[in-house]
Amino acid sequence: MQEIFDYIDAHAQEYIGRLQALCRQPSIAAQGVGMAETAAMVQQMLTDVGATARLIPTDGYPVVYGELPGRGPRTLLLYNHYDVQPPEPLALWTHEPFGAEIADGRIWARGVADNKGNLVARLCAVDAWRQVRGELPLTLKFVFEGEEEIGSPHLGAFAEAHHTLFQADGCIWESGYKDLQGRLQVSLGCKGITYVELRARGANRDLHSSNAAIVPNPVWRLVWALQTLKTPDERIAIDGFYDDVRGPSPRDRELLAAWDFPAEAFRQSLEIPAFLRDATDEQVKEDLLFQPTCNICGIQAGYTGEGSKTVLPNYAFCKLDFRLVPDQRNERVLALLREHLDRHGFSDIEVVDLHGEDPARTDPDHPLVQAVVRAAQVVYAAPPQLLPSMAGTGPMYHLCQRWGIGAVGSGVGHADSRNHAPDENIFVDDFIQGIKHMAQVFQEFAAS
Template sequence: MTNPIHEYIEKNRDVYINWLTEFCKIPSVAAQNRGMKESVSYLEQLFNEAFNVDAEVLDTGGQPVVFSHLKGETDTILSFYNHYDVQPEDPIELWNTPPFEPTLVGDRLYARGIADNKGNLIARMAAVHAIKEVVGKLPIDIKFIFEGEEEIGSINLGAFTDKHSEKIHADGCVWEFGYRDAENRLEVSLGVKGLLYVELFAKGANTDLHSAQASIIGSPVWRLVKALNLLKDSQDRILIPGFYDDIIPITEEEIQMIRQYNISEIELLEHLGIDNFINNLTGEELKKKHIFEPTCNICGIQSGYTGEGSKTVLPSEAFAKIDFRLVPGQLPNKILDLLRTYLDAEGFSDIGIRTFGEEIAVRTHPSEIIVKAVIETIEEYTNQPPNVIPNTPGTGPMFELTEKFGIPAVSFGVGNFSSYTHAPNENIRVEDFIDGIKMMASFVFKYGEMMVRRKEEK
């Protein structure tokens, strides 16, 4: 049986691909305040072109939120959260194509931000556009919430959602990201890990010195390295006292989900060019660690001279950026207090801490209508069940937009196993993009129907 909406999407695929490529030409790097106004202007133009409406551009104190509420035939409200900012393109020399000139190579489109998150943003707009063009109306209300600071920690989003709670209200939310696994099965994520992002720093003399002075002048680099060595043991266990105390125990239902969740271990190791995972983990223990355990990761260390050749220098300061990925029960502000207390107790009160980001972990229960609607839609379209996980190993501001307001959220989208998000040569497959539009259109109807049935049963 043919689907007229899917047929419309297929006939207009070039239109939707053009929407995406034009968007990806804009270098919307929030960390450097590049291309942000241009991105907002493009989205305003697209809302006008696609839906004949003026999007609301809402102030946040930083980059604005682009918002639109399209009315449907029932009182069910579905929101789409996406972000229009992207990661910096560095290191640019590792790109095979210009990062802000979308390029088709084989079956893939390459551009910075095309997987994270412009591909999903455009696919969702395209799905709603196709429904309106074919049917003339929407079965449910749709809210688009497009943020401009996700890649810098959504620093203004919490205050924004407190101020505009009526705009955030929805029955369910489709979250920003989504990928296929190494076996090309669609992944469905029901949550995100939390985050505490800090910078530890040590200071020595008031200027860099000749390294001959290292015999009598202390090195802030060594001082920082010694502090870093306190954080984890050789088995990757985090040593901060109390760090694990508040973690909510995983349920039997979540354990069953992990047993069904697939990590293509051999393909992943080969793809990354490594021989083994941490502690040589495999199977169920590997999956449990990946999904259910918090992390302490050094994102970067900076000090002294790291250029070509040699420079004999005793640096005056040293910095290390660290992210802690947290799981339900762990609160970023408490983890920060524990970190400070630990360093002080171990004699490192001189090590400074700057905080750059905090997010609270979220998981949606698999019994929610939106989860069932997503799974059924994917099964019907792909003829195979999706790869469902309780939460992604990554982080986003899901708490501020969903759990804080009692809104269940779920993620699926147009990325792939080797989309290289946050890295050079970011890409999506063209057919995944078109399929994503079709599935999202089908999901809107499926979710609306299931919500109507639930309300009738009540």
């Protein structure tokens, strides 16, 4: 592999230039900015590294789908997204969001960590391999979607319609990063999500609050409904909610024990007296990856300005997200929530389904996991850390788990990459190392 690594080092400037070019092309799915241009650009980049590539329409932005046949029997799927988060608030950036400036050893740009750096690194790994050795040792398939940052609303339908296309022996998931100690984090799953809005209505108009003695207040209805969902000991009180929670296996517990999560430093950085349930540093790791959640993302009703306006509001709503763990399912949680509210006397509370994903998890002993770890041991100085799951959510169930494809997250971000925030960045060196790591993954997985 040294020849390939040398080639990558020799062509580092060119590869960095490819990443800069993609980062300078805005692709903000939420705002509809630059999506067609970026899809075409990514299709061209696939073609440039020898893949056949085409745009597959969805009811939203197209999926850029590519294939590159290789020598061996293995097939590896690469899942990425070409859309990025909106750059706002612009005033908080110290670098141009779409400038892809290099400073202090980092490339600064919206989407460079999430997830254009990973997308380009993977293509550069293909390029380097082909330039040095010709044919790849395994077949590659590429699914680059354009709607990950808006919740992948059409990826499930895409997967249903085209699942025969992207079947593979494993999938490299979109993201990954180094922790503060510089250790690559390799993750083996995603939590699912059920995101709803709860809405409560009262009279047909706001009233003077003196009427609160006789007229129902929908804010109280919402508060009373919410408090039936979760008790102050953080137990989610929806009947049946925990029925499908699998919990960590003995193998998961090994991984958790080996995971060096900086719990105390994180707690101090947040300035909170304790984690939930007064969790120990060991327990925090398990909670973060294996506890489902019921979280109030937002709530609003009535008068919220300065001082004391006396009003009886006629409308209240809140936004709730449940993070789901295997084997919970979004559809079932939605149904349980509705049943729970009805059973507790809150049939008047409307539940609006805003977004849902099912959780997914890959066996730590899957051949691709082993390949990614072995490759990391070759490329990186520090040993990688294997996480049974991410704490976050992605469309891994629909694209991979549903079809029995094991998925592994690995990428070029780091602990201060500021995904979704101003001054998103990656280290230039991490980008180059990520290219080498991916080339090594091709080698390891083909040989496994």
